[in-house]
Amino acid sequence: MIAFIIYKSILVFVVFLVSLGIAAYSTYAERKVAAFMQDRVGPDRAGPFGILQPIADGIKMFMKEEIIPTVSNKFLFVLGPSLAMLTALMTGVVIPWGGDLSFGGQVYPLQITDINIGILYVFGVVSIGVYGIMIGGWASNNKYSMLGALRASSQMISYEIAMGLAIVALVMKTGTLSLGEIVNQQNGDWWNICYQPLGFLIFLICAFAETNRAPFDLPECETELVGGYHTEYSSMKLGFYLFAEYINIFISAAIMSSLYFGGYNIPFQHLIPVGPNILAFLQVGFFFSKIIFFIFFFMWVRWTIPRFRYDQLMNLGWKIMIPLAIFNILATGIMMFALGKV
Amino acid sequence: MLSQYLFFFLSFVAVFSALLVIIDKNPVHSVLYLIVTFFSIAGHYFLLNAQFLAAVHIIVYAGAIMVLFLYVIMMLNLNKEIEPHKKNIPKVIAVVSACLLMMVFVATLKGAETTMLTSAKNSNVGLVENLGKVLFNEYMLPFELSSVLFLAGMVGAVFLSKKEIH
Numbered sequence: 001m002i003a004f005i006i007y008k009s010i011l012v013f014v015v016f017l018v019s020l021g022i023a024a025y026s027t028y029a030e031r032k033v034a035a036f037m038q039d040r041v042g043p044d045r046a047g048p049f050g051i052l053q054p055i056a057d058g059i060k061m062f063m064k065e066e067i068i069p070t071v072s073n074k075f076l077f078v079l080g081p082s083l084a085m086l087t088a089l090m091t092g093v094v095i096p097w098g099g100d101l102s103f104g105g106q107v108y109p110l111q112i113t114d115i116n117i118g119i120l121y122v123f124g125v126v127s128i129g130v131y132g133i134m135i136g137g138w139a140s141n142n143k144y145s146m147l148g149a150l151r152a153s154s155q156m157i158s159y160e161i162a163m164g165l166a167i168v169a170l171v172m173k174t175g176t177l178s179l180g181e182i183v184n185q186q187n188g189d190w191w192n193i194c195y196q197p198l199g200f201l202i203f204l205i206c207a208f209a210e211t212n213r214a215p216f217d218l219p220e221c222e223t224e225l226v227g228g229y230h231t232e233y234s235s236m237k238l239g240f241y242l243f244a245e246y247i248n249i250f251i252s253a254a255i256m257s258s259l260y261f262g263g264y265n266i267p268f269q270h271l272i273p274v275g276p277n278i279l280a281f282l283q284v285g286f287f288f289s290k291i292i293f294f295i296f297f298f299m300w301v302r303w304t305i306p307r308f309r310y311d312q313l314m315n316l317g318w319k320i321m322i323p324l325a326i327f328n329i330l331a332t333g334i335m336m337f338a339l340g341k342v
Numbered sequence: 343m344l345s346q347y348l349f350f351f352l353s354f355v356a357v358f359s360a361l362l363v364i365i366d367k368n369p370v371h372s373v374l375y376l377i378v379t380f381f382s383i384a385g386h387y388f389l390l391n392a393q394f395l396a397a398v399h400i401i402v403y404a405g406a407i408m409v410l411f412l413y414v415i416m417m418l419n420l421n422k423e424i425e426p427h428k429k430n431i432p433k434v435i436a437v438v439s440a441c442l443l444m445m446v447f448v449a450t451l452k453g454a455e456t457t458m459l460t461s462a463k464n465s466n467v468g469l470v471e472n473l474g475k476v477l478f479n480e481y482m483l484p485f486e487l488s489s490v491l492f493l494a495g496m497v498g499a500v501f502l503s504k505k506e507i508h
Contacts, residue, residue: 076374117470120397127405131377134409138370138416146416153413157406177470 003106011112015092023246024054026295033299061239069232073139080136081233081240087129088247094118095254096180098264098284101277110264110280111180118179119167122255123160126210130156132244133212133219137229148228151310152219155209158317159216163206165325166199169332170259179255183263188270191262198328200260202321207252209317211245214302218310253294254287261290345389352389356382369415373408380404394470 028043028050035042043050068077098110115121130153137149173195174182186192193200209216220228227233230241257263264283266272272279308316359378366372380403387396477485 076370115393117393117397120394120401124397124400124405127401127409130405130409131412134412134416135374138412150413150416153409157409160406 007108008112011110012093015097015112016089019089019092019247019250020243022250022291022295023243024058026246026249027057027242028054029295030299030302033296034303037300037303058239061236064235066235066237067232069140069142071141072232073141076135076139077232078237080132080139081237081244082132083135084129084132084244085240085247087125087132088244088251090125091122091251091255094121094179095251095258096183096263097287099276099280101280103277109180110284114178114180117177119171119177119182119259122179123164123167126163127156127160129210129248132241133229136233136241137219140229140232142232144225144227144231145229148219148221148225148231151221152212152229155212155216155218155313155317158314159206159209159321162202162317162321162325163210165322165329166202166206167259169199169325169329170196172329172332172336179258179263183258183265186262187265191260193260196260196328196332198324198331200256202325202328203256203260205316205321207256208298208301209313211248211252211298213245213249213298215305215307216313217307218313221307249295249298250291253291253298256294257287257290263287348385349389352382352385355379356386370412373412373415376411377404377408380408391469394473 031053032042032050034040043053046052046056068074093112094115096109096111096114101108101110133152134149137145137152140146170182170192171177173192174185176182176185182192208214212219218228219225220230222228225231230238233241264287266283266286269279269283272282274282356379359375359382362375363372363379366375380399384396384399384404387393387399
């Protein structure tokens with residue numbers, strides 16, 4: 001029992017550190033990718049190739065003067081970024097990071113907890129994630145922040161519906177809500193992307209909207225709203241908002257890889273001649289390469305596609321994504337019936 | 343034993359934050375307290391091993407309905423300073439009707455038997471598979487009827503919000 005608790009605590013701590021590390025280096029990668037796309041060099045001063053840039057940025061964030069506006073609601077002003085960070089970090093516990101490790105007859109799964117409603121848990125945490133932005137934007141007592149917060153909330157509610165409907169079709173195909181089980185099913189089989197291409201496309205677009213990334217970054221649209229919901233924030237509280245966004249990208253990439261791209265499974269992994277422990281580490285590596293590809297994809301889109309106008313965003317969400325998602329459910333149902341899987 | 347402590351803790355949080363919803367003057371704070379109440383109720387569902395219900399409760403109430411509440415309240419920008427002065431007669435009427443409602447509740451509970459509930463710890467009725475089977479076999483008709491009701495509500499809302507086109 002004690003060993004179990006210690007093992008789980010270590011795993012939680014590792015996932016926490018990896019999330020923060022990936023988020024920190026995503027900021028660096030974002031600037032390097034942007035530089036590459038715009039034919040520039042990008043950050044190259046701190047360390048070789050600017051590799052120490054995130055550390056320099058972190059120190060700078062902590063050293064900046066912390067300003068809490070006098071007319072703001074102080075408690076809620078601090079609660080906003082804390083909630084954003086909390087909900088961003090909470091999702092990592094249900095993701096299966098790799099196969100089982102076994103030492104001395106004991107099995108150590110590389111997933112913190114495999115609750116039987118895994119997808120619903122992720123969905124619940126995502127749906128309360130908007131409070132961080134809303135509370136922060138309202139507590140700033142600034143009209144620009146407030147408009148950013150209102151935009152964020154209506155955008156997230158709209159795209160959550162299409163995202164949920166896309167997941168319904170996937171759940172119909174897999175017959176389970178547990179993430180561990182969904183990943184296991186894709187072992188030695190076609191990945192779910194082959195069965196659910198339209199569902200994946202809807203999920204991907206909604207993931208962009210849920211993480212407030214370009215082309216859906218209207219809550220922080222600097223051409224209209226100064227800085228959006230974080231206009232009044234400075235120092236590490238601003239850092240928390242920006243960090244939470246990168247952690248959300250990391251987690252969305254992990255969830256997309258596990259739901260649609262086979263998770264940690266390597267194609268033909270039963271042919272690889274290594275022991276189960278080494279295979280588990282290879283699987284973690286393969287899973288992370290998928291995640292890094294998706295993070296790169298998020299950046300690629302950001303530096304390629306311009307921002308939507310707000311009414312276009314709402315039209316896309318309600319008039320295109322939701323009908324498409326419902327059509328996808330219907331098509332999945334018909335296919336399952338035709339193939340006799342019901 | 344642990345679940346009993348958790349039960350008392352969650353009940354305390356639920357009742358306390360529910361009271362703060364009506365005591366706090368600031369509407370935004372009230373909404374936030376209501377969200378805390380919903381979370382503690384979801385905790386009760388977890389104690390009853392009804393994980394699906396708990397997750398759906400969080401997604402629907404805390405994640406969607408309360409976001410819309412908060413949205414509307416922020417949009418209207420209600421706060422203490424601009425709250426209009428209310429007349430005393432509605433306040434008196436409100437207190438009297440609340441007391442009457444309380445009497446009705448007490449009268450209902452007076453006749454109720456106090457039976458020890460058997461522990462729901464080992465009941466798996468709240469898990470997704472069982473819940474789905476029960477809903478789509480035994481309670482098929484009420485389930486479908488309530489979905490029709492929701493659909494009617496949705497159509498009504500869309501109709502009301504539509505601008506009239508002549």
